[in-house]
Amino acid sequence: MVQTSQITKIQTVPIIAVVALLALFGMGYFMVGFDQGQLFSVVQGHAAYAQMNGVGYLHEMTHDMRHASGFPCH
Amino acid sequence: MKTLTFLIIVIVSGFLAGLVHSFLNIALVEPYLDNAIGIENQRLFAQGQAQDNPQFWKQFSDYRIWQKQGSIVAGVILGTATGALFGLVFAYSRNALPGQNDVQKALVLAGILWAVLYFIPFLKYPANPPTVGEPDTITFRAITYVAFVALSSLGAFGFSRIYKRLENKKFLAFLGYAIFMSIVFFVMPQNPDPIKVPLELVNGFRMISAVTVTISWITNALILGWLWKKFQPDSVVTRT
Numbered sequence: 114m115v116q117t118s119q120i121t122k123i124q125t126v127p128i129i130a131v132v133a134l135l136a137l138f139g140m141g142y143f144m145v146g147f148d149q150g151q152l153f154s155v156v157q158g159h160a161a162y163a164q165m166n167g168v169g170y171l172h173e174m175t176h177d178m179r180h181a182s183g184f185p186c187h
Numbered sequence: 188m189k190t191l192t193f194l195i196i197v198i199v200s201g202f203l204a205g206l207v208h209s210f211l212n213i214a215l216v217e218p219y220l221d222n223a224i225g226i227e228n229q230r231l232f233a234q235g236q237a238q239d240n241p242q243f244w245k246q247f248s249d250y251r252i253w254q255k256q257g258s259i260v261a262g263v264i265l266g267t268a269t270g271a272l273f274g275l276v277f278a279y280s281r282n283a284l285p286g287q288n289d290v291q292k293a294l295v296l297a298g299i300l301w302a303v304l305y306f307i308p309f310l311k312y313p314a315n316p317p318t319v320g321e322p323d324t325i326t327f328r329a330i331t332y333v334a335f336v337a338l339s340s341l342g343a344f345g346f347s348r349i350y351k352r353l354e355n356k357k358f359l360a361f362l363g364y365a366i367f368m369s370i371v372f373f374v375m376p377q378n379p380d381p382i383k384v385p386l387e388l389v390n391g392f393r394m395i396s397a398v399t400v401t402i403s404w405i406t407n408a409l410i411l412g413w414l415w416k417k418f419q420p421d422s423v424v425t426r427t
Contacts, residue, residue, distance in 0.1 A: 121423050126278045127190045134197065134271040141268025145261045147329050174257035178209070180316060181216045181258070181396045182265060183309050185328035185378075187320035 145175045146184040193278065193420035200414055201270015202263055204407035209262030211399040217255060219392035223316035224251070226384050230318075262403075270407050273300055277411060278421070283351065290412030297408035303343040305400055308335045311372055316392040321380045328378060335375055342367045 144152065150162035150169030157164075164170040172179075172186075179186045228247070231237040277284075277296055286292035312332050320328065342364050350360035382389055 116426055119425050121425055122421050123188050123423055126188055126193070126275065130188070130190050130194055131275060133194060134275045137198075137271040138268045138275075141264045141271070145265040145268070147333070149325070173254065175261035175264075176317075177217065177220055177254055177258035178212060178261035178265060180220060180314060180392075181212045182400060183305065183312070183314035183396065185312070185320060185325060185332050186315075186317070187322045187325050 144171060145178055145182070148172060148175070188278070189418075189420045189423070192418050193274070196411065196414040196418055196420060197271060197274025198267060200407055200411035201267040201273065203266075203410050204270055204403045205263040205266015206259075207406045208266055208399055208403035209259040211402060212258055212262060212396075213255060215395050215399055216392070217258075219316055219388060219395065221251070222388055223318050223384060223392070226388075227318045266403060266407070269300075269304070269404075270411070273297065273407055274411060276300065277415070280347075281415075281421075288412070289416040290409060293408040293412030293415070294405070297404045299343070301401065301404040303339050304336060305404070306397070307339050307368060308332065309397065311335055311375060312378055313393050314396050315378075315380075315382070316384065316389060318384050319380060319382055319389065324379050328380070331376055331378075335371065338371045338375075339368060342371070 148169060148171045150164070150172065153161035153164070153170060162169055165173045176186065228237070232239045237243055273296070277293060280296060281289070281292055284292040284295050286295055312328070312335065346360045346364040346367070349363065350357055353360060
């Protein structure tokens, strides 16, 4: 009996990969580009908006990259 | 599609591109940020909101070291995030992209996404160093920036569908996108913040930050294209 191998190209992206990558994009893009305390406010409440120097912790941590990547900042 | 292989090569390529962006940022962009923050400090001293003494500079120095370390983490997060979108779009568009191999195809797509997501929005809302942005306008500037990026993305997606349907005169899709974005460009409001720091500093910062972002997109494309070629996540071997 002769066994043959065939390579098939499957372009369809599994839905789990689509969801995972879109979630990764949305979360990372928001975290570095726009967060002012919203993410931590889920657990910390309103205090998350003024953790460091009157602004959110993530804002201060991502501050330099936020400017360098062209996102609005202050 | 080999799901795990696909996810790993997409995430690894974005992560590495982000790491490259982070270190380029430390070497090339940070001096401009330090200059701008230095101007901000002088204003604080002049307005009596801070005192120019060793205690201030010790705290300031520690804080800036922490922020620079944070910028490395942020670069990796951003690189992984944009790399995730890049990998997803690459998987869907690979067959339609021009190029002899996966690296060339990835470079073409990186060029398109760089323009749509970064450079065209940059032309309307260019990057600014610290001290330029007013805290009171941050929400307005964030909304207008996101709206511009969203319109640019939707326009590119829409005209890419038209591009596929056009058998001849495919350039009309590019022309359509250019006209659409020109309208968006003039309709969207300006950044309301005045620039109160030397223009040399602002222009130098804009130029070098654009260079580092561009290099990170190229890096992502080179790594993703190479990994795709090596591991071929879309190839499945069947034995009969």
